Amino acid sequence: MTQRKYPLTLRDVSEVSGVSEMTVSRVLRNKGDVSATTRSKVLDATKSLGYVPNKIAGALASQRVNLVAVIIPSMSNMVFPEVMTGISQALDETDLQPVVGITNYLPEREEKVLYEMLSWRPSGIIIAGLEQSEASRVMLANSGIPVVQIMDIDGDPIDAMVGISHRRAGRKMAEAILKSGYQNIGFMGTQTPLDHRARKRFEGFTQALAKQGVEIVDREFYTGGSALAKGREMTESILTRSPDLDFIYYSNDMIGAGGLLHLWDKKIDIPSQVGLAGFNQVELIDGLPLRLATMDSCRFEIGQTAAQIIAVRNGLLDLPLENIVELSPKIEFGDTLLRK
Amino acid sequence: MTQRKYPLTLRDVSEVSGVSEMTVSRVLRNKGDVSATTRSKVLDATKSLGYVPNKIAGALASQRVNLVAVIIPSMSNMVFPEVMTGISQALDETDLQPVVGITNYLPEREEKVLYEMLSWRPSGIIIAGLEQSEASRVMLANSGIPVVQIMDIDGDPIDAMVGISHRRAGRKMAEAILKSGYQNIGFMGTQTPLDHRARKRFEGFTQALAKQGVEIVDREFYTGGSALAKGREMTESILTRSPDLDFIYYSNDMIGAGGLLHLWDKKIDIPSQVGLAGFNQVELIDGLPLRLATMDSCRFEIGQTAAQIIAVRNGLLDLPLENIVELSPKIEFGDTLLRK
DNA sequence: ATGAAAGCGCTAACAG
DNA sequence: CTGTTAGCGCTTTCAT
Numbered sequence: 022m023t024q025r026k027y028p029l030t031l032r033d034v035s036e037v038s039g040v041s042e043m044t045v046s047r048v049l050r051n052k053g054d055v056s057a058t059t060r061s062k063v064l065d066a067t068k069s070l071g072y073v074p075n076k077i078a079g080a081l082a083s084q085r086v087n088l089v090a091v092i093i094p095s096m097s098n099m100v101f102p103e104v105m106t107g108i109s110q111a112l113d114e115t116d117l118q119p120v121v122g123i124t125n126y127l128p129e130r131e132e133k134v135l136y137e138m139l140s141w142r143p144s145g146i147i148i149a150g151l152e153q154s155e156a157s158r159v160m161l162a163n164s165g166i167p168v169v170q171i172m173d174i175d176g177d178p179i180d181a182m183v184g185i186s187h188r189r190a191g192r193k194m195a196e197a198i199l200k201s202g203y204q205n206i207g208f209m210g211t212q213t214p215l216d217h218r219a220r221k222r223f224e225g226f227t228q229a230l231a232k233q234g235v236e237i238v239d240r241e242f243y244t245g246g247s248a249l250a251k252g253r254e255m256t257e258s259i260l261t262r263s264p265d266l267d268f269i270y271y272s273n274d275m276i277g278a279g280g281l282l283h284l285w286d287k288k289i290d291i292p293s294q295v296g297l298a299g300f301n302q303v304e305l306i307d308g309l310p311l312r313l314a315t316m317d318s319c320r321f322e323i324g325q326t327a328a329q330i331i332a333v334r335n336g337l338l339d340l341p342l343e344n345i346v347e348l349s350p351k352i353e354f355g356d357t358l359l360r361k
Numbered sequence: 362m363t364q365r366k367y368p369l370t371l372r373d374v375s376e377v378s379g380v381s382e383m384t385v386s387r388v389l390r391n392k393g394d395v396s397a398t399t400r401s402k403v404l405d406a407t408k409s410l411g412y413v414p415n416k417i418a419g420a421l422a423s424q425r426v427n428l429v430a431v432i433i434p435s436m437s438n439m440v441f442p443e444v445m446t447g448i449s450q451a452l453d454e455t456d457l458q459p460v461v462g463i464t465n466y467l468p469e470r471e472e473k474v475l476y477e478m479l480s481w482r483p484s485g486i487i488i489a490g491l492e493q494s495e496a497s498r499v500m501l502a503n504s505g506i507p508v509v510q511i512m513d514i515d516g517d518p519i520d521a522m523v524g525i526s527h528r529r530a531g532r533k534m535a536e537a538i539l540k541s542g543y544q545n546i547g548f549m550g551t552q553t554p555l556d557h558r559a560r561k562r563f564e565g566f567t568q569a570l571a572k573q574g575v576e577i578v579d580r581e582f583y584t585g586g587s588a589l590a591k592g593r594e595m596t597e598s599i600l601t602r603s604p605d606l607d608f609i610y611y612s613n614d615m616i617g618a619g620g621l622l623h624l625w626d627k628k629i630d631i632p633s634q635v636g637l638a639g640f641n642q643v644e645l646i647d648g649l650p651l652r653l654a655t656m657d658s659c660r661f662e663i664g665q666t667a668a669q670i671i672a673v674r675n676g677l678l679d680l681p682l683e684n685i686v687e688l689s690p691k692i693e694f695g696d697t698l699l700r701k
Numbered sequence: 702a703t704g705a706a707a708g709c710g711c712t713a714a715c716a717g
Numbered sequence: 718c719t720g721t722t723a724g725c726g727c728t729t730t731c732a733t
Contacts, residue, residue, distance in 0.1 A: 027505030028424075028482070030726060041704050046728065054702055071503045076480040077426065078726030080417045081709050084368075096445065102437040109463075118477065121461055123449070137458065140416040142368070163411045165367030249648030279648045286650060305645075308589030308619045310626060370710060381720050386712065394718055418710030421725045 029072045038066035049074055080142070089331050090138035091119050092148040094126045099275070099303045100320055101149075104171065107324025108147065115337040117144060119328075126215045128154045139164055145331030147324075151176035152217045167334035169327040172318075173218050174347050181344040183326045187218045190316055190350050191225030194270060194298055197352050199230070201359040203268035203296055205238045206230065207259055209252070209280070210272030212244040219272040222300065226270060239263040243276070252279020257287075260295075267295055274299035277313050278306045281357065285310050297357040314358035319348040369412045378406035389414055420482070429671050430478035431459050432488040434466045439615070439643045440660055441489075444511065447664025448487065455677040457484060459668075466555045468494045479504055485671035487664075491516035492557045507674035509667040512658075513558050514687050521684040523666045527558045530656055530690050531565030534610060534638055537692050539570070541699040543608035543636055545578045546570065547599055549592070549620070550612030552584040559612040562640065566610060579603040583616070592619020600635075607635055614639035617653050618646045621697065625650050637697040654698035659688040 031042040038045065040063055047053045048063040055063075066072075080086045091108060093101045108119050120143070122134035135157050138146065145167040151174075153161065161168045161179050168180040175188050198206060208226065211219050227237060241259050243251045252271065256279065260266060271277035277299030284291055291297060291311055298314040306313060326346050332338035354360045375382045380403055387393045388403040395403075406412075420426045431448060433441045448459050460483070462474035475497050478486070485507040491514075493501065501508045501519050508520040515528050538546060548566065551559050567577055581599050583591045592611065596619065600606060611617035617639030624631055631637060631651055638654040646653065666686050672678035694700045 027503075028726090032726085042726090043705080043728080044703055047703085050728090052728095056702060059702080071499060073476060073479045073500065073504075075482060075726055077417055077420045077482055078709090079728070081421050081711085082726075082728035084709065084728090086417065096436060097439075097442040099437075105436065136413060139413045142415060142417055159411060160413065163367075164413075247644050247647035249646065251648070253648045275645075282648065282650065304587050305615075306589065307587035308591070308593045308622065310622065368710090372710085382710090383712080383721080384719055387719085390712090392712090396718060399719080415710055418725090419712070421727085422710075422712040424712095424725065 028075070029070055030075070033070060034063065034066050034072050037070060038062045040066075086142050086144060087116050087118055088120050088141060088143040089117050089328065090122065090135075090141075090143040090146045090148075092122045092124060092131065092134055092138065092146065094124050094149055096121075096123060099305055100301055100318065103320040104149075104324035107321040107326075108328040109324075111325045111328035111332065115332045115335075117328075117332060117335070117337065119147075128157070132157050132160075135160055142166075144335050145169070147171055147327045147331065150217055151178065151182065153179075167331050169330050171323050171327045173221070174345065175221050178345065181327075181330050181346075183323050183330065183346040183348070185319055185323075185348050185350050186225075187221035188225035188228075190300070190318075191222035191227075192229040193350075193352060194222075194300075194316060195226045195229035197354075197358065198268055198270065198296065198298065199233055199235060201292075201296065201361045203359075204235065205263070205265050206235065206268045206270065207263060207266045208237050208240040208270050208272075209255055209259065209276060210240075210242055212242050215244075216272075222272065238266055248273065248275035249279040249282070252276030252281075253283045254279075256280035256283045260289075269295065269297055271297065271299045274301045274303040274306055274313060274315055277315070278309055281309055281311060281313055292357045292359050296359060302353060311357055312353075312355035314355040315353050316350045317353065319350055322348055368415070369410055370415070373410060374403065374406050374412050377410060378402045426482050426484060427456050427458055428460050428481060428483040429457050429485045429487060429668065430462065430475075430481075430483040432462045432464060432471065432474055432478065432486065434464050434489055436461075436463060439645055440641055440658065443660040444489075444664035447661040447666075448668040449664075451665045451668035451672065455672045455675075457668075457672060457675070457677065459487075468497070472497050472500075475500055482506075484675050485509070487511055487667045487671065490557060491518065491522065493519075507671050509670050511663050511667045513561070514685065515561050518685065521667075521670050521686075523663050523670065523686040523688070525659055525663075525688050525690050526565075527561035528565035528568075530640070530658075531562035531567075532569040533690075533692060534562075534640075534656060535566045535569035537694075537698065538608055538610065538636065538638065539573055539575060541632075541636065541701045543699075544575065545603070545605050546575065546608045546610065547603060547606045548577050548580040548610050548612075549595055549599065549616060550580075550582055552582050555584075556612075562612065578606055588613065588615035589619040589622070592616030592621075593623045594619075596620035596623045600629075609635065609637055611637065611639045614641045614643040614646055614653060614655055617655070618649055621649055621651060621653055632697045632699050636699060642693060651697055652693075652695035654695040655693050656690045657693065659690055662688055 034045045035042040045063050048060050124131040147169045149172050170178050170182040172184045174184045241255045302315045302317040371382045374385045385403050388400050464471040487509045489512050510518050510522040512524045514524045581595045642655045642657040
């Protein structure tokens with residue numbers, strides 16, 4: 022159980038067990054036939070030594086790395102943890118493991134993280150969004166491994182893509198809002214250049230309104246800080262500036278929740294006086310006085326499907342999967358959007 | 362820019378640039394002196410080929426892996442993202458990179474993740490908590506690399522530890538509550554066997570109360586679901602059951618926020634009629650009608666310090682750091698705890 | 702069912 | 718400043 026020569030090798034196990042390195046390797050990988058006697062001799066030795074195989078060497082020799090690189094902009098977002106859950110669950114069926122890289126929405130950072138990841142020769146890449154820098158696209162295209170772009174399908178994939186149409190999502194929400202009779206509509210969201218998906222929802226939203234001759238009355242954008250507090254403050258300020266607003270569409274549930282709290286506080290009736298909707302269907306805000314209208318962004322399923330595509334491409338799973346998978350988010354009306 | 366033979370090697374770059382593999386390697390790692398001419402020849406070749414070095418081979422040859430394994434129970438928790446930020450920021454000064462493994466509070470899963478991580482021979486390990494299984498402790502102790510246990514310091518470290526005393530945190534909060542004149546105190550938290558740190562806070566809390574002859578009037582535990590919703594429901598139920606409660610201590614800010622919303626809703630005056638306190642100082646809930654009393658858990662600093670210890674041990678940073686670092690959380694009174 | 706030889710792609714160490 | 722040699726610790730392939 023004790024040990025001194027730190028990086029133990031197969032050779033050490035071989036010597037202690039009196040079995041060749043090759044056979045030890047077979048036992049450890051459950052590969053090929055090994056007699057029960059030999060097997061237990063080896064297992065005893067590894068256990069008593071506390072041997073941990075060196076995957077670096079194994080990967081180099083076998084030219085196979087059971088890692089899937091996952092590159093996402095942020096983790097604190099509520100949205101990616103759920104994507105990760107989907108990925109992990111799907112990969113648990115295989116011997117693949119996810120490794121996460123965070124870009125903070127910075128293209129230069131994305132390039133660096135991607136380069137770093139590729140240098141470990143993973144078995145696949147899952148990367149958020151369709152908007153990579155030219156350099157990143159080249160790396161991905163030349164990587165020789167399966168690449169799945171996730172979250173968004175409004176654009177052309179490098180290889181495979183799984184996600185929802187954020188433009189369509191914005192459009193659907195606009196249509197539902199208009200159908201419910203709201204007319205004076207405001208928008209509140211993150212500073213868009215950073216977040217392409219929020220931008221696309223906004224574009225789809227305004228286009229669908231325009232189609233029915235409606236234009237956004239007011240809008241406000243924020244960056245940084247607590248989304249809940251921002252939603253609160255900004256909702257107050259937008260309603261002060263544009264008191265005739267009867268609906269506010271938020272680019273995510275957290276600022277929407279802030280808005281909800283503000284209106285609740287001010288005794289403004291929801292949804293008759295002012296209606297609200299967010300995006301993402303985040304469980305975190307379950308428990309507010311009202312359930313915010315929102316749209317499921319299919320995060321779990323996106324992660325799961327993306328991981329399955331990687332598994333299939335590696336011959337680890339047999340499933341009929343397209344290279345382009347569009348999921349369909351549904352509107353949750355909750356308590357803040359009249360249903361008509 | 363285009364390429365066909367997928368895993369490009371140093372040899373390919375060497376051939377294209379007319380420079381030996383060794384020198385190409387030097388250029389790519391900025392190691393040793395290389396003339397400007399040679400350097401640019403090499404850089405041109407790598408760029409035009411789109412060569413990405415193979416770290417697997419590099420790590421095997423150099424016996425050095427610039428990875429730091431970070432093993433934590435969960436990511437969706439609000440607490441670990443901030444720890445990760447601290448780790449990332451500290452490691453950014455070095456060439457080390459964090460790799461995260463998630464255990465979901467399952468010891469068996471922790472063992473597996475740890476084994477997997479160790480098999481990549483990282484330059485250090487940062488692992489949450491002091492309560493590992495015997496097998497995990499043996500692996501850690503025998504790994505031959507720096508091990509930093511984080512979050513908690515109520516116990517003995519395997520190697521190094523950075524965190525706060527959760528027992529003391531619970532005690533301090535109890536003292537502040539009593540000092541403010543509250544007498545009928547309730548507790549609400551996660552199912553404790555899973556979460557040792559919440560348990561220790563609870564223990565410290567009740568001990569400090571006992572010292573002043575006070576006993577908890579009521580308590581309730583939950584598991585799973587939206588913490589906000591649980592906080593709301595459970596606060597209602599505990600107050601129904603024990604209407605004389607004048608203070609509730611929550612094991613985290615999210616359920617505390619749920620309780621806050623319930624009381625707000627019921628027009629129960631905070632903090633005069635009922636006082637509240639949570640734990641963690643989570644930015645996410647900034648924006649509630651009142652600021653919940655809480656305690657900073659020093660998450661960022663914990664991550665940062667742990668990473669610095671790893672960097673120092675690897676000779677990548679020169680800083681005088683103890684092996685045991687206790688940080689001191691401070692009470693934030695907010696609006697829900699009388700200050701007397 | 703087990704072993705021996707060769708080599709994965711890179712870098713340490715030494716030459717020059 | 719540049720090149721050569723010898724592995725790093727495994728696994729692949731081929732023998733036995």
